[in-house]
Amino acid sequence: xxxxxxxxxxxxxxxxxxxxxxxxxxxxxxxxxxxxxxxxxxxxxxxxxxxxxxxxxxxxxxxxxxxxxxxxxxxxxxxxxxxxxxxxxxxxxxxxxxxxxxxxxxxxxxxxxxxxxxxxxxxxxxxxxxxxxxxxxxxxxxxxxxxxxxxxxxxxxxxxxxxxxxxxxxxxxxxxxxxxxxxxxxxxxxxxxxxxxxxxxxxxxxxxxxxxxxxxxxxxxxxxxxxxxxxxxxxxxxxxxxxxxxxxxxxxxxxxxxxxxxxx
Amino acid sequence: xxxxxxxxxxxxxxxxxxxxxxxxxxxxxxxxxxxxxxxxxxxxxxxxxxxxxxxxxxxxxxxxxxxxxxxxxxxxxxxxxxxxxxxxxxxxxxxxxxxxxxxxxxxxxxxxxxxxxxxxxxxxxxxxxxxxxxxxxxxxxxxxxxxxxxxxxxxxxxxxxxxxxxxxxxxxxxxxxxxxxxxxxxxxxxxxxxxxxxxxxxxxxxxxxxxxxxxxxxxxxxxxxxxxxxxxxxxxxxxxxxxxxxxxxxxxxxxxxxxxxxxxxxxxxxxxxxxxxxxxxxxxxxxxxxxxxxxxxxxxxxxxxxxxxxxxxxxxxxxxxxxxxxxxxxxxxxxxxxxxxxxxxxxxxxxxxxxxxxxxxxxxxxxxxxxxxxxxxxxxxxxxxxxxxxxxxxxxxxxxxxxxxxxxxxxxxxxxxxxxxxxxxxxxxxxxxxxxxxxxxxxxxxxxxxxxxxxxxxxxxxxxxxxxxxxxxxxxxxxxxxxxxxxxxxxxxxxxxxxxxxxxxxxxxxxxxxxxxxxxxxxxxxxxxxxxxxxxxxxxxxxxxxxxxxxxxxxxxxxxxxxxxxxxxxxxxxxxxxxxxxxxxxxxxxxxxxxxxxxxxxxxxxxxxxxxxxxxxxxxxxxxxxxxxxxxxxxxxxxxxxxxxxxxxxxxxxxxxxxxxxxxxx
Numbered sequence: 068x069x070x071x072x073x074x075x076x077x078x079x080x081x082x083x084x085x086x087x088x089x090x091x092x093x094x095x096x097x098x099x100x101x102x103x104x105x106x107x108x109x110x111x112x113x114x115x116x117x118x119x120x121x122x123x124x125x126x127x128x129x130x131x132x133x134x135x136x137x138x139x140x141x142x143x144x145x146x147x148x149x150x151x152x153x154x155x156x157x158x159x160x161x162x163x164x165x166x167x168x169x170x171x172x173x174x175x176x177x178x179x180x181x182x183x184x185x186x187x188x189x190x191x192x193x194x195x196x197x198x199x200x201x202x203x204x205x206x207x208x209x210x211x212x213x214x215x216x217x218x219x220x221x222x223x224x225x226x227x228x229x230x231x232x233x234x235x236x237x238x239x240x241x242x243x244x245x246x247x248x249x250x251x252x253x254x255x256x257x258x259x260x261x262x263x264x265x266x267x268x269x270x271x272x273x274x275x276x277x278x279x280x281x282x283x284x285x286x287x288x289x290x291x292x293x294x295x296x297x298x299x300x301x302x303x304x305x306x307x308x309x310x311x312x313x314x315x316x317x318x319x320x321x322x323x324x325x326x327x328x329x330x331x
Numbered sequence: 332x333x334x335x336x337x338x339x340x341x342x343x344x345x346x347x348x349x350x351x352x353x354x355x356x357x358x359x360x361x362x363x364x365x366x367x368x369x370x371x372x373x374x375x376x377x378x379x380x381x382x383x384x385x386x387x388x389x390x391x392x393x394x395x396x397x398x399x400x401x402x403x404x405x406x407x408x409x410x411x412x413x414x415x416x417x418x419x420x421x422x423x424x425x426x427x428x429x430x431x432x433x434x435x436x437x438x439x440x441x442x443x444x445x446x447x448x449x450x451x452x453x454x455x456x457x458x459x460x461x462x463x464x465x466x467x468x469x470x471x472x473x474x475x476x477x478x479x480x481x482x483x484x485x486x487x488x489x490x491x492x493x494x495x496x497x498x499x500x501x502x503x504x505x506x507x508x509x510x511x512x513x514x515x516x517x518x519x520x521x522x523x524x525x526x527x528x529x530x531x532x533x534x535x536x537x538x539x540x541x542x543x544x545x546x547x548x549x550x551x552x553x554x555x556x557x558x559x560x561x562x563x564x565x566x567x568x569x570x571x572x573x574x575x576x577x578x579x580x581x582x583x584x585x586x587x588x589x590x591x592x593x594x595x596x597x598x599x600x601x602x603x604x605x606x607x608x609x610x611x612x613x614x615x616x617x618x619x620x621x622x623x624x625x626x627x628x629x630x631x632x633x634x635x636x637x638x639x640x641x642x643x644x645x646x647x648x649x650x651x652x653x654x655x656x657x658x659x660x661x662x663x664x665x666x667x668x669x670x671x672x673x674x675x676x677x678x679x680x681x682x683x684x685x686x687x688x689x690x691x692x693x694x695x696x697x698x699x700x701x702x703x704x705x706x707x708x709x710x711x712x713x714x715x716x717x718x719x720x721x722x723x724x725x726x727x728x729x730x731x732x733x734x735x736x737x738x739x740x741x742x743x744x745x746x747x748x749x750x751x752x753x754x755x756x757x758x759x760x761x762x763x764x765x766x767x768x769x770x771x772x773x774x775x776x777x778x779x780x781x782x783x784x785x786x787x788x789x790x791x792x793x794x795x796x797x798x799x800x801x802x803x804x805x806x807x808x809x810x811x812x813x814x815x816x817x818x819x820x821x822x823x824x825x826x827x828x829x830x831x832x833x834x835x836x837x838x839x840x841x842x843x844x845x846x847x848x849x850x851x852x853x854x855x856x857x858x859x860x861x862x863x864x865x866x867x868x869x870x871x872x873x874x875x876x877x878x879x880x881x882x883x884x885x886x887x888x889x890x891x892x893x894x895x896x897x898x899x900x901x902x903x904x905x906x907x908x909x910x911x912x913x914x915x916x917x918x919x920x921x922x923x924x925x926x927x928x929x930x931x932x933x934x935x936x937x938x939x940x941x942x943x944x945x946x947x948x949x950x951x952x953x954x955x956x957x958x959x960x961x962x963x964x965x966x967x968x969x970x971x972x973x974x975x976x977x978x979x980x981x982x983x984x985x986x987x988x989x990x991x992x993x994x995x996x997x
Contacts, residue, residue, distance in 0.1 A: 235674050236678070255676050283800050
């Protein structure tokens with residue numbers, strides 16, 4: 068199975084592990100992730116003002132490229148996924164945005180109307196490969212490990228557009244953890260905000276948020292928590308010392324369980 | 332040739348001040364077919380009616396047009412008047428020149444012109460009218476009540492006390508419904524069991540009431556006065572006639588892991604069980620899912636201990652057919668599944684409970700014997716947070732509604748009740764109630780709620796809980812206080828969720844069987860929201876209790892009585908006089924397309940294969956529509972749907988309506 072792949076800027080810098088393990092695991096699962104030959108930043112944050120068009124253009128370019136390639140577009144970073152999926156939804160439903168964006172992109176010879184299917188890597192695992200299939204391919208089950216999923220805010224919301232899982236009662240990552248042979252730990256703070264970009268403004272906020280999340284995970288018995296978001300990873304990791312909880316990208320555990328994590 | 336009389340009413344000055352009534356009467360005389368016209372101050376009065384009657388006799392009128400108020404007001408009056416002197420009542424038409432004319436116009440010239448046009452239209456219609464006679468059907472003098480909660484019980488008792496036979500069909504092994512599970516009732520705090528269990532006994536012992544417990548309605552045929560209902564009597568593996576309710580089997584049963592529905596699953600029961608001590612009928616039931624004998628073939632402990640020999644492992648579901656004249660839906664409600672609201676951690680902690688579970692935790696007959704102990708560790712909670720409107724009053728602006736748009740109505744009051752009862756037993760408890768609005772309309776209701784705030788010191792906070800985090804034996808509640816505009820953090824021992832109320836799941840399939848209409852929330856629709864609140868638009872079907880909308884116990888009992896009185900009114904008749912203005916199908920024009928059957932809201936249309944003798948003397952079997960005149964309500968949906976023009980409505984035929992329109996457009 069072949070898919071277009073949009074890594075995003077952070078996966079080329081701070082979050083290289085998320086990217087590398089994701090690619091290795093995909094290869095082990097027989098999935099061909101072909102990085103788009105040219106891609107730009109997703110825009111970073113989905114713009115909330117309706118007439119903010121320019122920020123959406125780079126996402127549309129990636130979406131159009133995947134369409135021309137005839138493949139679905141796979142994302143890995145929660146933030147990129149959130150922006151691209153929401154922009155794609157606009158390009159399917161919002162006549163104002165469709166017209167304005169296509170006016171801009173006409174110069175580049177691009178016309179796009181939301182044809183591309185956008186998949187998060189987790190959806191790829193669940194819906195295209197299937198957790199049962201992954202279970203079969205696990206070479207080194209993560210036996211005895213107690214792992215909590217950390218969803219953060221961007222991966223599932225707005226739920227109607229993201230359409231990945233129930234934002235208050237998600238199971239996709241827990242199901243993955245179980246498929247890898249570990250024991251999923253459900254804790255209430257798993258879908259609360261990590262503090263996000265406020266870390267630039269006032270570090271005390273993410274510090275407080277991270278403490279609440281990590282303590283709750285620890286209290287419910289988690290030894291490790293996994294995330295798909297580089298920013299969550301940054302905020303949580305920074306404040307994880309002494310909490311007894313390790314913070315990891317989900318792709319790292321996936322690669323390890325599949326036996327393709329280098330050095331092991 | 333018809334001889335038409337036109338009678339123009341002044342309605343005092345209501346019509347005459349704006350419409351030149353003399354001009355209307357004069358114009359009438361020029362309309363072909365009109366042989367007489369008159370005007371009078373009050374046509375509906377004794378003298379006015381006399382004027383009409385005399386004119387019919389004197390001029391041999393074959394049709395009458397009264398230009399007056401809305402036909403809703405006095406059509407029946409005038410029909411009776413013309414009938415008294417031998418004219419068919421359907422040879423009368425009312426032209427509404429008051430509500431739709433004099434009341435809405437100021438200028439006399441235009442109002443008079445419009446009144447004349449309306450009169451001409453009515454004359455055009457009455458010229459084509461034909462005499463109609465209503466048919467009659469007999470009434471089966473037995474009522475069916477579906478649901479044995481407080482609504483169904485009260486309806487059944489009231490019908491039975493009037494002397495009619497009533498059957499109650501209840502899906503559970505016992506009647507009593509949700510009210511039997513409640514601890515106390517608001518606003519008087521009297522014990523729910525103490526008032527509902529005597530009612531259950533009364534129902535059980537009433538000679539006119541028969542209870543089909545552990546049973547379901549599976550098919551309904553027929554129509555008002557003549558329903559044929561199939562009832563499935565689920566195999567309970569215990570012979571009701573032999574079982575004495577001694578309970579010996581329930582003590583002996585080794586399968587003890589079945590969730591106890593009566594206690595909302597907070598504890599377990601045996602596979603053979605009597606739901607609770609006061610159950611009616613007090614007979615045991617075997618749960619086939621948990622019975623070792625029925626699942627594994629071994630055991631038989633209950634059969635050995637039963638002295639009455641009532642246990643029968645070979646029992647099968649039975650189906651019986653019964654005839655009824657009227658059917659009452661009293662299927663009640665349930666609380667929504669609150670687990671999707673996982674921000675409140677219902678699935679994550681046993682100490683987050685629903686209000687109904689809390690009710691059982693407070694109840695002396697409940698799993699904790701009435702001691703309020705939290706489910707996780709059996710300790711008394713010191714801090715309790717109540718969250719209102721879980722799934723109620725949700726906005727649908729985003730198009731992603733999780734819950735219900737409506738107010739569940741009873742939650743504000745029962746939460747105040749829970750708070751006060753808790754404070755009564757455990758005065759040191761800190762209680763917080765988070766609300767959107769506190770809604771307490773009802774006799775002594777607001778006083779009740781204010782007592783919780785003012786006397787009991789319950790902390791009522793207008794705001795919303797954003798997150799409940801179970802951690803370290805506590806429930807960390809994060810909330811916003813909308814009045815102080817502050818974030819609150821409360822370490823609670825228990826959280827109680829007032830989940831929205833929704834109709835029982837059995838209501839939708841029942842509505843389909845009854846061809847009774849429902850709203851988008853699956854509550855039964857009433858025939859008129861104000862004037863016919865306990866009747867379904869489907870004739871012979873009545874509504875009682877929560878199945879029509881959220882309501883408390885006194886309202887339910889009142890509605891149950893009202894539904895019963897409507898049933899009694901129906902059963903008191905030996906024959907039903909139908910409405911002759913019903914649809915009929917021209918079988919030669921019918922092309923068998925079934926569109927009329929699809930649009931008919933009452934299920935009055937069926938299709939039959941019939942033999943027709945064709946012009947070329949061959950015989951052909953054709954599929955044609957048949958209207959059951961006893962079920963048809965004359966709405967006319969089929970006549971406008973029919974592509975071949977085969978469907979027509981008596982009294983409002985296509986030709987009559989077109990004649991009216993032509994007259995207006997002339």
